[in-house]
Amino acid sequence: MKQPLNINSNGILYRKDNTLKYTNKEVDKTIPIHAINEINCYGKVSLKSGAITLLQNEKIIVNSFNKYGHYQGSLYPKITLNSGTTIVKQALAYNNPDQRNYIAQEIVQGMKHNMRKTLMYYSKKGKNVTEYIEKIEKEPILNKNINQILSSEGKLWQHYYPAFNEITKNFPLKKREFRPPTNEMNALISFGNSLLYTTTLSEIYHTYLHPSISFLHEPRERRFSLACDIADIFKPIIVSRTIFKLVNTNMINKKSFKDDVGVYLTDKGRQKFIEEYNNKLKTTIKHPNLNKKVSYRYLIRLEGYKLIKHILNDKTYESFKAWW
Amino acid sequence: MINMILKESEITGVMVQYFKVCKRELWFYINQINMNYDNDDIEIGKLIHENSYKREKKEIRLENLVFDFVKNKNEIEIYEIKKSSKLTIGGSYQLYFYLWTLKKSNINAKGYLVYPKEKKKKLIELNNEIINELNEITQDIIEIAKQKKPPKPINKPYCKKCTYYELCMI
Numbered sequence: 070m071k072q073p074l075n076i077n078s079n080g081i082l083y084r085k086d087n088t089l090k091y092t093n094k095e096v097d098k099t100i101p102i103h104a105i106n107e108i109n110c111y112g113k114v115s116l117k118s119g120a121i122t123l124l125q126n127e128k129i130i131v132n133s134f135n136k137y138g139h140y141q142g143s144l145y146p147k148i149t150l151n152s153g154t155t156i157v158k159q160a161l162a163y164n165n166p167d168q169r170n171y172i173a174q175e176i177v178q179g180m181k182h183n184m185r186k187t188l189m190y191y192s193k194k195g196k197n198v199t200e201y202i203e204k205i206e207k208e209p210i211l212n213k214n215i216n217q218i219l220s221s222e223g224k225l226w227q228h229y230y231p232a233f234n235e236i237t238k239n240f241p242l243k244k245r246e247f248r249p250p251t252n253e254m255n256a257l258i259s260f261g262n263s264l265l266y267t268t269t270l271s272e273i274y275h276t277y278l279h280p281s282i283s284f285l286h287e288p289r290e291r292r293f294s295l296a297c298d299i300a301d302i303f304k305p306i307i308v309s310r311t312i313f314k315l316v317n318t319n320m321i322n323k324k325s326f327k328d329d330v331g332v333y334l335t336d337k338g339r340q341k342f343i344e345e346y347n348n349k350l351k352t353t354i355k356h357p358n359l360n361k362k363v364s365y366r367y368l369i370r371l372e373g374y375k376l377i378k379h380i381l382n383d384k385t386y387e388s389f390k391a392w393w
Numbered sequence: 394m395i396n397m398i399l400k401e402s403e404i405t406g407v408m409v410q411y412f413k414v415c416k417r418e419l420w421f422y423i424n425q426i427n428m429n430y431d432n433d434d435i436e437i438g439k440l441i442h443e444n445s446y447k448r449e450k451k452e453i454r455l456e457n458l459v460f461d462f463v464k465n466k467n468e469i470e471i472y473e474i475k476k477s478s479k480l481t482i483g484g485s486y487q488l489y490f491y492l493w494t495l496k497k498s499n500i501n502a503k504g505y506l507v508y509p510k511e512k513k514k515k516l517i518e519l520n521n522e523i524i525n526e527l528n529e530i531t532q533d534i535i536e537i538a539k540q541k542k543p544p545k546p547i548n549k550p551y552c553k554k555c556t557y558y559e560l561c562m563i
């Protein structure tokens with residue numbers, strides 16, 4: 070199975086003959102291009118044009134993050150899996166309010182279900198989160214128009230995040246905030262969400278969906294908004310679970326953070342996070358429809374397939390709802 | 394709504410093969426949803442020298458097909474190399490289709506399905522029955538192309554080996 074490659078130092082990616090090399094003052098090494106599915110750069114990494122061509126040909130996405138772990142952007146290979154039918158129908162589905170609302174509310178339904186599942190898991194482990202579970206359950210997903218759906222989504226996160234303070238006492242969340250995070254828990258959530266976004270983007274690349282045509286989020290947002298749509302469904306079971314594992318087993322503690330214009334993970338802390346995150350993605354579960362084991366990462370791809378089937382009028386989309 | 398209009402000249406051997414095996418697979422293929430990412434198209438036009446067959450203007454595309462051919466004076470032989478003699482319905486129709494296409498350009502050809510592992514070789518020849526069937530198949534393929542949504546999954550043992558398995562079953 071191909072693995073993501075993480076570059077934590079500053080350096081240069083270049084091409085020598087048909088191999089990809091990485092160099093800086095300390096190293097000059099060959100990167101096994103056929104064994105990797107994406108490259109994530111956490112340092113300042115420059116790409117020479119030869120390397121870009123090679124990466125494009127090998128269809129490898131390169132994601133870059135700044136030192137706070139904030140996603141900066143991606144070098145997205147040219148789209149080779151191109152189905153005119155799929156893209157036209159994807160755009161038509163976006164443009165038809167009934168279709169768009171259906172898909173958007175289904176995404177939020179999945180998210181809601183998975184938030185509830187995640188909290189239930191900790192409730193069974195003795196964490197006092199019943200109050201939050203009830204709030205989530207009671208929150209209706211209004212779906213007359215996209216703004217209603219988005220506001221229901223926002224409310225669900227507002228019910229969900231405060232439960233974090235019950236699941237771990239180590240890093241109080243207080244309030245969910247964005248750039249730059251002013252406390253540890255916000256830094257962890259932001260970093261985890263960025264990782265999930267890039268994973269989702271790679272998986273979408275292997276479907277015929279266009280990453281910029283989305284349903285819940287507006288396509289005009291700066292990011293590949295379809296990745297934002299699909300990632301939302303998986304945040305509770307992938308990002309939140311990873312964070313609690315790291316924090317509650319002390320793999321990440323006070324020493325894993327730095328504080329200057331914001332709080333962010335140290336190199337070591339980040340590497341721990343990525344390792345645990347990748348373990349999560351590799352975890353497999355038996356899929357009831359496919360009758361075989363699939364990884365969490367592959368579940369994201371399958372979400373893309375389900376959306377394709379929906380827009381092709383083949384099968385109505387039902388979002389991923391953790392069944393275990 | 395969009396409607397895929399497929400011209401008869403755009404029909405390929407792979408489509409004929411998929412037609413025999415699974416109409417849904419065919420529909421996906423026609424709509425460029427192809428899970429076989431790595432198969433490059435081979436153009437027979439490049440292989441049959443233009444000089445040898447001046448009348449042959451049409452370009453015949455052979456996708457997804459391991460094949461070899463030998464020219465014999467005024468007849469050519471097409472070999473299609475298959476891994477196993479199982480699951481060959483689609484494969485032999487692919488070959489019938491090439492023979493028929495060549496025949497329409499007045500090129501007589503003989504086809505052989507070859508199974509190197511089993512050291513077997515099977516002659517594939519056109520007859521009127523097959524030609525009629527191919528005529529019907531091409532019309533049916535054009536109809537399937539027009540369908541706005543994919544035909545239902547077939548749910549046969551073959552599905553397990555099919556590259557669309559996950560897309561179909563999810």
Ligand code: SF4
Pocket residue numbers: 414415416417418545546547548549551552553555556557558561
């Ligand atoms: S999985 Fe089965 S139904 Fe689906 S395309 Fe393949 S053969 Fe057809």
